[in-house]
Amino acid sequence: MPTPAERAAELRELIDAANHAYYVLDQPTVDDAVYDGWMRELQALEADDPALQTPASPTQRVGAAPSGRFPPVRHLRPMLSLANARGTDELVAWHRRARAVMEQEGLGSRPDRFVVEPKIDGLAISLTYEDGRFVQGATRGDGVVGEDVTANLRTIAGLPDRLRLPDGASPPRVVEVRGEVYLPLAAFAELNAARAEAGLPTFANPRNSAAGSLRQLDPRATAERPLSIWCYSVGHRDGLELASQWATLEWLREAGFPVNPDIRVVETIEQVAEECAAWEERRAAVDFDIDGAVVKIDAVDVQDRLGAVGRAPRWAIAYKFAPTTATTTLLDIMVSVGRTGALVPFAVLDPVSVGGATVKLATLHNQEDVARKGLMIGDRVIVQRAGDVIPQVVGPLTQERTGDERPFAMPDRCPACDTPVVQPPGEVQMRCPNRSCPAQIQQGLFHFASRGALDIEGLGEKTIRRFYDEGLLTSFADIYDLHRHRDRLVAMEGFKDVSVDNLLAAVERSKERPWSRVLYGLGIRHVGDVTAEAVVAVCPSLDALLAADVETLAQAEGVGPVVAESIREFLASEDNRDLLERLRAAGLTTESDEPPRPADGPLTGRTVVITGGLEAFSRDEAKRAVATAGGKATGSVSRSTSFVVAGAEPGSKLAKAESLGVPVIDEAAFLAVLAGERPPPEREG
Numbered sequence: 001m002p003t004p005a006e007r008a009a010e011l012r013e014l015i016d017a018a019n020h021a022y023y024v025l026d027q028p029t030v031d032d033a034v035y036d037g038w039m040r041e042l043q044a045l046e047a048d049d050p051a052l053q054t055p056a057s058p059t060q061r062v063g064a065a066p067s068g069r070f071p072p073v074r075h076l077r078p079m080l081s082l083a084n085a086r087g088t089d090e091l092v093a094w095h096r097r098a099r100a101v102m103e104q105e106g107l108g109s110r111p112d113r114f115v116v117e118p119k120i121d122g123l124a125i126s127l128t129y130e131d132g133r134f135v136q137g138a139t140r141g142d143g144v145v146g147e148d149v150t151a152n153l154r155t156i157a158g159l160p161d162r163l164r165l166p167d168g169a170s171p172p173r174v175v176e177v178r179g180e181v182y183l184p185l186a187a188f189a190e191l192n193a194a195r196a197e198a199g200l201p202t203f204a205n206p207r208n209s210a211a212g213s214l215r216q217l218d219p220r221a222t223a224e225r226p227l228s229i230w231c232y233s234v235g236h237r238d239g240l241e242l243a244s245q246w247a248t249l250e251w252l253r254e255a256g257f258p259v260n261p262d263i264r265v266v267e268t269i270e271q272v273a274e275e276c277a278a279w280e281e282r283r284a285a286v287d288f289d290i291d292g293a294v295v296k297i298d299a300v301d302v303q304d305r306l307g308a309v310g311r312a313p314r315w316a317i318a319y320k321f322a323p324t325t326a327t328t329t330l331l332d333i334m335v336s337v338g339r340t341g342a343l344v345p346f347a348v349l350d351p352v353s354v355g356g357a358t359v360k361l362a363t364l365h366n367q368e369d370v371a372r373k374g375l376m377i378g379d380r381v382i383v384q385r386a387g388d389v390i391p392q393v394v395g396p397l398t399q400e401r402t403g404d405e406r407p408f409a410m411p412d413r414c415p416a417c418d419t420p421v422v423q424p425p426g427e428v429q430m431r432c433p434n435r436s437c438p439a440q441i442q443q444g445l446f447h448f449a450s451r452g453a454l455d456i457e458g459l460g461e462k463t464i465r466r467f468y469d470e471g472l473l474t475s476f477a478d479i480y481d482l483h484r485h486r487d488r489l490v491a492m493e494g495f496k497d498v499s500v501d502n503l504l505a506a507v508e509r510s511k512e513r514p515w516s517r518v519l520y521g522l523g524i525r526h527v528g529d530v531t532a533e534a535v536v537a538v539c540p541s542l543d544a545l546l547a548a549d550v551e552t553l554a555q556a557e558g559v560g561p562v563v564a565e566s567i568r569e570f571l572a573s574e575d576n577r578d579l580l581e582r583l584r585a586a587g588l589t590t591e592s593d594e595p596p597r598p599a600d601g602p603l604t605g606r607t608v609v610i611t612g613g614l615e616a617f618s619r620d621e622a623k624r625a626v627a628t629a630g631g632k633a634t635g636s637v638s639r640s641t642s643f644v645v646a647g648a649e650p651g652s653k654l655a656k657a658e659s660l661g662v663p664v665i666d667e668a669a670f671l672a673v674l675a676g677e678r679p680p681p682e683r684e685g
Contacts, residue, residue: 004045004649008052011042011615017059033458034327034397036084036320059311070147070215073138075126076176076236080143081311082294082318088273091295094317095269098306105305113299115245116275117263117317120230122182123211125153127231132163132171139215143311152214155223156181158659164256172239177257179231183210184287187226191388192365205394206289219489223539226636228288228656231257244298258659262641265298268465276319283321287652292320296381325384326359327397328352333370333377333408334386337416337439339447339523341431345370345410347381347393354385362391367410368428374398376405414439414671424604441475442468445525448476452529453521454510458503466492477582479507509585514620518588526563530635537568542580542590546571593624601630602676609637611654612647638661643681645670 002010015038039059046053053059085091095112102108124140125384136145137153183191188206195203203209213225222365231252234242242248246265253259265273276293283290297303297315306314332348347362353623362383364370375381379396413420414432416439421430432440445464449456456479467473472485482489482504489500520532527535534556539545545567547679553564570576584590608626610633617625622634622645637644637656643663646654657664663681665673672678 004049004060005052005598006571008042008045011038011045014038015042022597023437031097031647034416035295047060055373070139070149072141072144072145073126073136073148075138075143076174078143078148079124079126079140079235080308080313082316083312084292084318084320084509085295086320091273091276091317091319091541092269094295095272098314101306105149107229107302107305110299110302111268112269113297114266114269114272115249115263115296115298116266116272116279117294117296118260118279118286118290119294119320120180120182121205121207121291122137122180123214124147125179125181125214125229126235127153127159127177127179129171129175129177131173132165134159134161145484147215148187149214151219152179152216152222155219156227156229158656159257160256162253162256164661166254170239172237174236175236175240176232176235176237177231177252178235179229179257180278180290181229181350182206182226183213184226184228185289186287191225195365205392228243229258230288232259232294233261243300245296246298247305248300251475253659256659256661257655261655261658280321289324290321291324325382325394326352326354327380328359328383328634330375330379330393330396332380333364333375334424335415337432337437337443339440339443340525341435341437341440342366343410343414343421343430343432345408347375347383349381349383349393352383354383357385359383359385359391362393364393366429369583370408376401376407378402378405384600394681409413416440438468445473445476447523448521449479449510450521451516454513455506455517456503457506458499458511459506463503475579475582477579477586480586480588507528511589513589515589515592518583518590519545522570522576524567528567531556531559531563536592540592542584546577546580566591601628602673603631603642603680605628606631606642606680607640608633608643608645609635609641609646609653610645612650614645614647614670616667616671625674 012198015035016032018035042057043059046057046059083094085094090184099108102110124580126138126140126146127134128136128138134154135150136148136289137150140146140149154161165171173347183206185206188203188209191209192203203212209225210227213222213227216222221473232249233245233246234240234252238252242251249259249263260435266275267271269433272295276295279290279293295317296661297306303315308314320501329350330347333345334348336344336346338344345364345367347364349360349362351358351360354357364375373395375393375394375396379398380400382394383391384394385391410430411421414434414437417432417434417437419432419437422433423430434440442461442464445468446461447457448454449459459479464473467482472482472488473479486500486504489495489503490497504510514536516529516536519536520527520529535545535553538552538556539548546566550561550564550568554561580590603626608631610622610626614622626633631642634641637653637660639662640658641660643664643665644657645654645667647667654664655660661683663683667680669678669681674682
């Protein structure tokens with residue numbers, strides 16, 4: 001058994017390696033629970049024997065040294081880390097310790113007041129403004145020295161280049177704003193899917209994707225990724241007095257910084273615990289990764305008197321949620337075949353609970369992902385699950401290998417149809433070239449029936465697989481012949497009259513789906529839902545699409561030569577053209593009912609975002625109304641957004657609009673604008 005000194009040295013080495021992987025390489029090697037366990041053990045050893053604590057100990061430092069890829073920046077005020085509380089008991093114990101120090105400092109009569117904020121799992125940054133102008137941005141680094149990423153931070157839409165201050169107000173001479181850069185979960189899933197499709201390495205988690213995006217040497221690469229930011233504190237300040245954390249947040253909002261709208265002020269530690277529990281309950285409902293809540297004593301003078309212990313302030317603590325990462329055994333790596341023929345490896349895991357759900361399978365994206373992570377079958381691995389994002393394997397715990405693990409190799413023949421696989425030039429992804437591959441057909445059918453395409457409720461993967469095995473479905477058009485087989489369907493085990501009739505009714509309703517959804521449902525490579533809408537704008541009917549050449553298709557917004565060529569290749573197939581004619585004959589929508597945008601409509605040249613429920617329109621109807629008025633309806637808020645229409649229960653888009661200074665109007669005002677009774681709102685300034 002090692003001595004305390006030997007164990008402390010071992011723990012320092014383990015933690016330093018984990019810090020370097022997480023903060024510098026953006027590639028975590030251990031999960032949060034393992035890391036926190038090491039840190040707690042080291043803290044306990046150092047508490048028992050203070051001689052074991054050195055200035056270089058991880059307990060006395062924040063993060064890791066800068067990587068050297070960017071110029072170093074010395075923070076005007078150190079960026080500290082936070083101590084952790086797991087559960088209410090540890091939260092109450094932190095409060096008790098803080099109150100004891102307050103008693104010693106003569107502050108015992110001060111009433112409690114706390115601010116509870118979400119703990120964003122992103123990349124901590126510092127933003128320096130001089131005389132109201134953004135002059136420098138840096139990563140946290142080791143807390144004292146970070147990396148200069150100013151140019152990359154300027155690409156983030158929500159970050160003000162100049163402070164927005166009331167008329168006549170003088171900006172502080174110098175102010176250092178602190179925040180967290182993150183990638184929204186939906187954008188993370190889309191980014192990884194696109195990278196996997198392109199044969200590029202995928203990111204391990206949203207935090208790593210944000211860090212990797214922000215630390216691009218070319219700012220143009222950063223600009224292509226939809227990074228967001230929440231700001232939550234002020235470090236060094238010259239010419240700015242702030243009496244409390246809540247006043248700090250109010251100043252940040254007024255100055256134009258994105259501040260999370262759900263931050264709360266409470267008066268008792270019991271209310272703090274309730275707020276922390278509330279954040280944990282809704283962590284899967286927000287579009288950003290959070291791993292806890294941050295609790296801060298509100299008054300700045302109390303914060304100053306409480307000070308810090310080592311690397312952590314006494315006046316704040318991170319209430320950590322149940323981890324969304326866990327460790328388990330990688331039992332096997334198997335391969336599925338997607339609708340485009342891509343061979344996709346996936347992990348078969350010893351079942352483990354992650355973030356409240358039992359995980360048995362996890363994505364691995366492609367063989368490059370497996371190789372990059374260094375995975376072997378039989379490894380102990382870190383598994384991560386964030387919100388609704390598909391669980392994924394972050395990496396192996398190589399220190400736990402026994403020698404019984406074995407390497408994985410991609411098959412040289414399709415596991416579904418035994419056709420020799422190919423690897424197109426310039427691609428990492430291996431593919432099955434057989435268009436008649438049963439796996440491709442079934443996955444294509446599932447995509448066609450999915451909510452984003454034809455939205456055929458009741459036609460899920462299991463049902464499609466069964467109908468395929470029965471010979472009822474071999475193409476999209478066969479779906480519209482299912483009514484001819486009603487008696488056979490009712491006779492099948494697990495089906496009854498009601499379920500069959502509901503399915504057939506959903507099939508009939510799908511014929512009313514817009515032409516853009518039909519085009520998206522075809523599963524043409526590189527044609528997602530947004531691209532499909534852009535193509536329909538230049539090819540408003542099936543006949544127009546069939547007649548379009550590459551040059552015509554490339555006129556669609558966001559469609560380049562590669563996508564245009566992919567569409568033409570699909571249409572060049574006689575089988576595909578026959579399929580389209582069968583769908584037309586079945587009664588599907590093959591023409592757009594959206595009129596061309598007028599050159600002088602009330603919304604000509606305007607970009608509109610709609611969030612929340614409207615009484616007069618469905619979401620699709622509202623988008624068509626915008627187009628009819630000459631405008632363009634998009635799904636995300638950016639600096640180029642002209643205004644946002646907020647209906648009932650608006651989502652995070654409303655908060656982002658407010659943070660960017662984008663005008664927001666209600667439904668009544670929207671109707672008045674559409675009718676030409678009032679002009680569209682304009683940005684101030």
